[in-house]
Amino acid sequence: MLSQAGCGAAAQRLATSGISTLSVATHGFETHTLQVDRVSSRITLFFRYVFFPSMGLTSVVAAVVATTKPDFPSALAAGLVVGAAVTLSLLFHYARRLWSVHIDGDELVLSNLIRRVRIPARQLERVRSTALTAPQFVTLRFREDTPCGRRIAFIPPFRLFAIFTHSPVVAKLKRFADDNRRAEAARIG
Numbered sequence: 001m002l003s004q005a006g007c008g009a010a011a012q013r014l015a016t017s018g019i020s021t022l023s024v025a026t027h028g029f030e031t032h033t034l035q036v037d038r039v040s041s042r043i044t045l046f047f048r049y050v051f052f053p054s055m056g057l058t059s060v061v062a063a064v065v066a067t068t069k070p071d072f073p074s075a076l077a078a079g080l081v082v083g084a085a086v087t088l089s090l091l092f093h094y095a096r097r098l099w100s101v102h103i104d105g106d107e108l109v110l111s112n113l114i115r116r117v118r119i120p121a122r123q124l125e126r127v128r129s130t131a132l133t134a135p136q137f138v139t140l141r142f143r144e145d146t147p148c149g150r151r152i153a154f155i156p157p158f159r160l161f162a163i164f165t166h167s168p169v170v171a172k173l174k175r176f177a178d179d180n181r182r183a184e185a186a187r188i189g
Contacts, residue, residue: 097149115148
């Protein structure tokens with residue numbers, strides 16, 4: 001068990017060693033730090049909670065302004081209203097799939113700041129990424145439905161001049177899932 005002061009020192013040692021700390025769970029006065037490997041960028045949750053909602057709000061404001069101005073062309077105002085509705089639905093669809101991803105032992109730890117879910121690596125079915133977008137997005141598909149859905153996405157750590165290549169995180173996650181599936185098969189068989 002770590003004390004409050006010991007936890008801070010342990011977290012500092014982990015941060016300098018390249019291993020991330022995910023969270024601190026407090027039980028009474030005892031504090032425990034989880035050692036995890038961060039796979040997603042810190043900007044993932046910024047996109048979920050700040051960037052996408054602000055884009056949606058901007059489209060709604062543009063539609064409201066267009067419909068309240070009497071001299072604004074009605075066809076253009078109707079187009080802005082439809083555009084705002086489509087934008088909001090697409091942004092909601094993509095924003096709800098963005099999760100922060102960490103590896104802890106043989107599990108993926110997914111977090112969206114409200115909820116933390118642990119999923120065994122053997123559940124990971126497919127890992128895909130975009131190569132021509134900035135930022136890049138990585139999509140994980142699971143074999144079965146999970147508390148976060150069957151598919152989630154995250155933004156990998158930023159790499160300069162990496163527009164035509166896939167993130168190394170993709171290969172790391174594929175290797176992680178394959179290794180854990182083989183270990184599970186060897187344990188069963």
